[in-house]
Amino acid sequence: MKRTLADLKRGERGIIKDFSAENIPLKLLEMGCLPGNEVQMLQMAPFRDPMYLNINGSHLAIRKEIALLIEIDLIS
Amino acid sequence: MAKQINIALIGNPNTGKTSVFNQLTGLNQKVGNYPGITVEKKEGICKLPRGLKAHILDLPGTYSLNASSLDENVVIELLLNKSDKDYPDVAVVVSDVENLKRNLLLFTQIKDLGIPTILVINMADRMERKGISLDVELLEERLKTKVVLVSARKNTGIDELKEAIINYRHISDEPCVNASIIAPEYFDRLRKAFPNQSLYKLWLVITQDVNFGNINRNEVSSSELFETKSHTELKKLQHKETILRYQFINGVLKETMKVDASSAKDLRSRLDRVLTHKIWGYAIFFGILLLIFQAIYSWSSYPMDLIDETFAFLSEWTKTSLPAGAFTNLIAEGIIPGLGGIVIFIPQIAFLFFFISILEETGYMSRVVFLMDRIMRKFGLSGKSVVPLVSGTACAIPAVMATRNIENWKERLITILVVPFTTCSARLPVYLIIIALVIPDRAVWGFNLQGLTLMLLYLLGFGVAIGSAWILNLILNIKTRSHFVIEMPNYKLPMGKNIAINVVEKTKSFVFGAGKIILAISIILWVLASYGPGENFNQAEEIVTSEYSQNTEISENELEEEIASFKLRNSYIGIMGRGIEPVVAPLGYDWKIGIAIISSFAAREVFVGTLATIYSVGSDEEETIKNRMAAEINPILGGPLFTFASGVSLLLFYAFAMQCMSTLAIVKRETNTWKWPVLQLVVMTLFAYFVALAAFQLLK
Numbered sequence: 189m190k191r192t193l194a195d196l197k198r199g200e201r202g203i204i205k206d207f208s209a210e211n212i213p214l215k216l217l218e219m220g221c222l223p224g225n226e227v228q229m230l231q232m233a234p235f236r237d238p239m240y241l242n243i244n245g246s247h248l249a250i251r252k253e254i255a256l257l258i259e260i261d262l263i264s
Numbered sequence: 265m266a267k268q269i270n271i272a273l274i275g276n277p278n279t280g281k282t283s284v285f286n287q288l289t290g291l292n293q294k295v296g297n298y299p300g301i302t303v304e305k306k307e308g309i310c311k312l313p314r315g316l317k318a319h320i321l322d323l324p325g326t327y328s329l330n331a332s333s334l335d336e337n338v339v340i341e342l343l344l345n346k347s348d349k350d351y352p353d354v355a356v357v358v359s360d361v362e363n364l365k366r367n368l369l370l371f372t373q374i375k376d377l378g379i380p381t382i383l384v385i386n387m388a389d390r391m392e393r394k395g396i397s398l399d400v401e402l403l404e405e406r407l408k409t410k411v412v413l414v415s416a417r418k419n420t421g422i423d424e425l426k427e428a429i430i431n432y433r434h435i436s437d438e439p440c441v442n443a444s445i446i447a448p449e450y451f452d453r454l455r456k457a458f459p460n461q462s463l464y465k466l467w468l469v470i471t472q473d474v475n476f477g478n479i480n481r482n483e484v485s486s487s488e489l490f491e492t493k494s495h496t497e498l499k500k501l502q503h504k505e506t507i508l509r510y511q512f513i514n515g516v517l518k519e520t521m522k523v524d525a526s527s528a529k530d531l532r533s534r535l536d537r538v539l540t541h542k543i544w545g546y547a548i549f550f551g552i553l554l555l556i557f558q559a560i561y562s563w564s565s566y567p568m569d570l571i572d573e574t575f576a577f578l579s580e581w582t583k584t585s586l587p588a589g590a591f592t593n594l595i596a597e598g599i600i601p602g603l604g605g606i607v608i609f610i611p612q613i614a615f616l617f618f619f620i621s622i623l624e625e626t627g628y629m630s631r632v633v634f635l636m637d638r639i640m641r642k643f644g645l646s647g648k649s650v651v652p653l654v655s656g657t658a659c660a661i662p663a664v665m666a667t668r669n670i671e672n673w674k675e676r677l678i679t680i681l682v683v684p685f686t687t688c689s690a691r692l693p694v695y696l697i698i699i700a701l702v703i704p705d706r707a708v709w710g711f712n713l714q715g716l717t718l719m720l721l722y723l724l725g726f727g728v729a730i731g732s733a734w735i736l737n738l739i740l741n742i743k744t745r746s747h748f749v750i751e752m753p754n755y756k757l758p759m760g761k762n763i764a765i766n767v768v769e770k771t772k773s774f775v776f777g778a779g780k781i782i783l784a785i786s787i788i789l790w791v792l793a794s795y796g797p798g799e800n801f802n803q804a805e806e807i808v809t810s811e812y813s814q815n816t817e818i819s820e821n822e823l824e825e826e827i828a829s830f831k832l833r834n835s836y837i838g839i840m841g842r843g844i845e846p847v848v849a850p851l852g853y854d855w856k857i858g859i860a861i862i863s864s865f866a867a868r869e870v871f872v873g874t875l876a877t878i879y880s881v882g883s884d885e886e887e888t889i890k891n892r893m894a895a896e897i898n899p900i901l902g903g904p905l906f907t908f909a910s911g912v913s914l915l916l917f918y919a920f921a922m923q924c925m926s927t928l929a930i931v932k933r934e935t936n937t938w939k940w941p942v943l944q945l946v947v948m949t950l951f952a953y954f955v956a957l958a959a960f961q962l963l964k
Contacts, residue, residue, distance in 0.1 A: 231634075
């Protein structure tokens with residue numbers, strides 16, 4: 189099953205998989221959202237949108253529509 | 265005199281760049297706008313040792329040279345244009361020790377432009393607490409630059425930074441990363457096509473949507489010497505470039521930085537767990553809002569009363585001590601009250617920005633954006649629109665200024681356009697007197713009807729603001745590329761100096777920006793109200809005196825009030841009021857209310873004062889005016905003028921009409937064009953007119 193950033197539960201971690209970055213804002217990549225980097229879900233606003241993440245040491249909030257585009261491997 | 269050194273201060277948002285700027289320049293700074301756009305331009309002078317001086321430009325915060333907003337464009341446009349007078353001799357990149365990895369991305373890009381670059385690692389005082397240790401010498405070697413550890417908060421490292429600036433000529437301008445290896449062939453062709461240009465600059469010109477002084481974008485991308493790439497391909501290359509830069513940075517930091525996680529104390533996650541909580545987060549946010557507005561209302565009323573009295577005194581004093589005449593009247597009744605009308609807003613603006621600065625400095629504002637974004641987005645607004653909208657209940661002027669934090673231009677514009685619908689404090693005196701007049705003072709199901717009406721009016725203001733935002737979002741065809749990615753900075757104690765400078769700057773920009781227009785319109789309105797054509801106005805005194813000559817009971821004061829009232833009726837503004845009577849009659853108003861509406865274009869609260877003058881009540885005593893208003897007769901329909909129908913119509917008119925020249929002036933300043941304030945004026949006033957018309961016609 190394809191797992192994306194949006195599937196993470198609070199506190200869960202994942203590793204960002206290679207992605208086709210067509211629709212992902214460059215700004216997000218520049219902030220450290222790159223393949224191979226670790227990501228942790230910190231908080232979610234109601235309806236799981238936006239999401240507050242720790243990506244490679246950067247603390248960011250992104251909207252769910254973008255989180256859905258980023259595939260990850262769950263770290264258990 | 266030695267030449268000034270030009271410095272550009274560059275850095276990610278939330279790195280304390282502005283604190284470093286404040287430490288370097290103190291109050292030797294000025295804030296303006298870049299020509300033609302509304303991006304704030306902050307510059308200052310820094311005194312260096314050995315009698316040298318530096319001109320420092322504090323560029324807008326940016327995460328990289330790939331611009332995604334107007335603010336970021338400013339940075340790249342400057343750095344690519346060598347002929348710009350602000351083009352830096354040396355760039356100072358400010359980074360935050362906790363986010364060094366991400367901050368270095370921008371550093372490597374600027375270094376690759378061949379500009380001598382100093383790396384400032386700010387918040388060095390936090391290193392120990394976070395368990396971070398740095399090998400500064402090795403870092404300098406790897407990054408081929410001078411590294412300065414600074415704590416703007418503790419004021420350490422600033423002298424070292426000044427020393428490094430003086431010696432900028434010794435800094436290597438060699439790049440760190442060779443970006444051309446992401447597509448060797450492509451860059452090779454580029455080099456052949458433009459042999460005299462820096463490759464990295466050419467690459468930036470190709471990938472950015474901006475035009476630069478010395479390199480023409482079209483010339484580069486349409487050159488036949490090499491094949492241009494599609495947008496998608498370019499984007500892929502940009503990704504490759506980003507990955508390449510991070511590879512370099514990771515390598516450098518592996519050697520030079522150690523983080524001992526066990527000694528790190530994490531206050532952030534504990535605070536976040538509460539402040540961004542699904543229930544507590546909102547509860548705390550509304551609690552803070554309540555506190556802020558309580559404070560703004562109650563604290564600013566003291567200085568505002570004082571300002572009011574001072575200007576009334578000044579006006580009176582001028583009248584008595586200068587020789588009587590038109591010039592004295594202009595000063596005493598036109599200019600001084602006009603200035604008073606500007607100064608009176610200063611306390612509210614200063615208090616609001618005091619609180620906003622604290623919320624921003626502490627990092628809490630980003631949490632508010634996080635909490636509110638989803639709800640606001642539905643209406644074309646952003647999480648960041650919450651503060652301006654709520655501030656609007658105090659006053660629309662500071663609220664419009666508070667929209668500057670919204671990076672997305674469309675969301676910011678919509679916020680600016682709808683803010684004046686929220687019920688500002690200037691509407692309150694109008695609401696109170698009309699509600700007292702037409703809404704019965706009794707309780708229904710335990711609720712006082714008058715209080716309920718007031719609450720309804722507040723809700724109505726919010727509702728219409730949100731609703732019109734929704735419509736504007738559908739109508740406005742503005743393409744913005746800015747995506748919602750916000751950084752959640754770490755919590756910090758606010759710095760007094762930053763807050764003080766911010767409050768002073770915002771207040772200044774109001775007084776000198778909007779103030780001029782407010783003063784001008786006040787004077788025009790005064791002239792219209794104090795002069796009139798023909799016999800009636802010029803001989804008002806004789807006419808009224810002879811009219812009352814048989815009446816021995818009238819006191820001198822009452823006579824004077826009658827004269828003032830007669831004069832106003834026959835002044836230009838009075839004639840205008842009578843002229844628009846046919847227009848306002850369907851709304852249930854007479855010409856007197858017409859005059860009050862025209863004069864309250866200056867500011868809504870003038871309504872009560874104008875009616876007081878017209879009814880020659882003399883004092884602003886609410887009871888007296890109310891009784892006088894209750895006795896008014898409708899000239900067309902007969903019966904009392906202020907009925908439930910005309911009262912509701914008037915309330916609705918004041919709720920929606922754009923009657924505040926100060927707001928228009930500030931919107932002009934913030935949007936840099938008259939287009940939007942004029943649109944606000946026309947649309948809001950027409951909307952108000954038709955709603956009021958419908959209300960009166962249905963209810964009468």
